[in-house]
Amino acid sequence: MIPGSVAAIVVAALILGPLAAVLFRAGGAGWPSPADWAAVRFTLLQAALSALLSALFALPVARALARRRFPGRSAMILLMGAPFILPVIVAIAGLLTIFGRNGLVNTALGWWGLPPIDVFGLHGVLLAHVFFNLPLAVRLLLEGWRAIPAERFRTAAQLDMPPGAVFRLVEGPMLRERLPGILTVIFAICLSSFAVVLILGGGPAATTIELAIYQAFNFDFDLGKAAVLSALQIAIVTVAAILALRLAGTGMAAAGLDRPVQRWDGGAGLRLWDAAVMAVAALFVATPILLVALTGADSLRDLPSTVWSAAGVSVLVALASAALSVGLGLLLALPRRALFETIGLMTLAASPLVLGTGLFLLIRPFAFPGDHVLAMTAVVNAVMALPFVLRSLSPDIRGAEAAHGRLADSLSMAGWSRFRWLVLPRLRRPLGFAAGLAAALSMGDLGVIALFPSPDTATLPLEIYRLLGAYRMEAAAGASLLLTGLSFGIFALFDRVGRHADA
């Protein structure tokens, strides 16, 4: 209980301290300018459109996945999980090789004598956000379909309901219940999107609050402005996070999606439609990843040395971040107290750039923040991963206590003995998963580090961003491939260790 309280205070301080510093600094910095309000409007607009488009396109995909069995179905579901740990910068590099100025699409358009398309701006941002959130929406919707009792589909089949009626009477109620939650979750995620808007957005017409914070920092070094923007971001994200937690409630874990719902409806035409829908979705998600791998493979051998040193830095930051996140998560989850876990989930209302700004303000009176960029990055990444860590550890801790707590009580197993011999052995799997997730998320993060770039300490995502900015596309692709390999590798490694530890 005492270590849990300490961890809760530490996490609360890590979130509330920077937020308080930001709000305090913003207090004397005046009212938001028209440009700031434009950033607010664009932030809300792009998040709303991203959520709507992702859910709209996810519907037919999830429906097809729910009612079909075919070889490769679990691979398809696995693919839908990939964008979650795919580094944002890599996905953008992949999307640029397709839709960029000299990308595949424009090359093809050039052959036909058509004018090139421009991926930068609102539509580019939406494209990237749909790439990340369509798979998430598919997984969440699939969970909803799995939750529909099989008897209802049986009854529908017996009454020979046409597909339209099945949709209206059986699936409709589930969607009405789940869609609001899914929409707000994606909306909340897209509010804090930074790297996507940094590269694909920009300009006065396509600037989000996060990007405006970054610009206030890097171009104007106007801390007051950064603080005012951060305060706006805090207000918006807090409302969205509360809405998302309220509406989405459970779920997100998406366990056991492999089992298809048994269905009896549908003829050849419907089957063809489902196949087409799934093929398009799979292509949309897999192609950017594959293209990065293909174009990157060539340049992997002669990558600049800065890429390799950045990779080393990224691995170290990821490991430190994972250790911190899992440590804090364990301490918060072990006492099984709702208050502690709520404090851990509070980070949903923070954004990396706001936390970074706040930490900068807090550290500045005592030290030069630029000297501690990597430590700040590791801490912010750990805090940002905390909700996912808690969500994977908590159920198993409760499960172990429910199943064996009485026996442990009767044997006087308390404190360390209880942790070592009751909880830890039952927790290896989720611990491995959580550590892998936290490490991979940190690995691919381009957030705080972009706020305080220094020439000699770059993480791999920042290095890729620099290469992209210098139009060194081959080197960027090679580095992206390296980063993807490291992210998935570090996740798979931890996950595997967790799975096999108790064998």
Add this chain to the structure above:
Amino acid sequence: MLTLDALTLRQGEFTLRADWTLERGRRLAIVGPSGAGKSTLLNAIAGFLEPERGRILWQERDLGDQPPGRRPVAMLFQDGNLFPHLSVAQNVGLGLHPNLRLTRADRETVDRALERVGLAGLAKRRPAALSGGQQSRAALARVLVLRRPLLLLDEPFSALGPALRREMLALVREVTGETGATLLMVTHDPVDAERIADRISVVAGGRADTPAPVAELFENPTPDLRRYLGL
């Protein structure tokens, strides 16, 4: 001596009263219809349920302020008596030190206990690699090393076949005879009760009856016992 002093237990709407004593070294069978509160009574003695009123005493000492692990009580539940992620030896060793820091002498004690219940050579196995009977034996081995004067059995052998269950109960009887432990066991089978126990308490209608000698009670059953046995 176990004393239930004007005890009232409550779980939601359900209440159970008991007010009696049981001499040290006795073997008490607790019988009665399902849902009558047999497990509730054991859980209260083991410290998993706080009495609403009254006290539970062992050798004149009130157990009220003692957590389950500090009570002079070893309890075997209906299931989940072994940690599935620990070896048989570790499961038994927890009875000596909950932190499993075992000395050489401790390990010998564990080995002797395993030998006593007929599990020599299976110390390194996980519970999943044991049969149901062997799992029961492993749990009994821990009861042996725990050396607690009160043993509570909440039908731990109910998933075993009749022959194996009797074998386990015979082993329990031997073990309690050797250690002088006082036994309280929930059972559904009057034959088991007659075979193992020397006292019997009928739990029915919100009351746990004063323990009576088995033979006497079966010769002259109370109305509650008659109804339970279907006589």
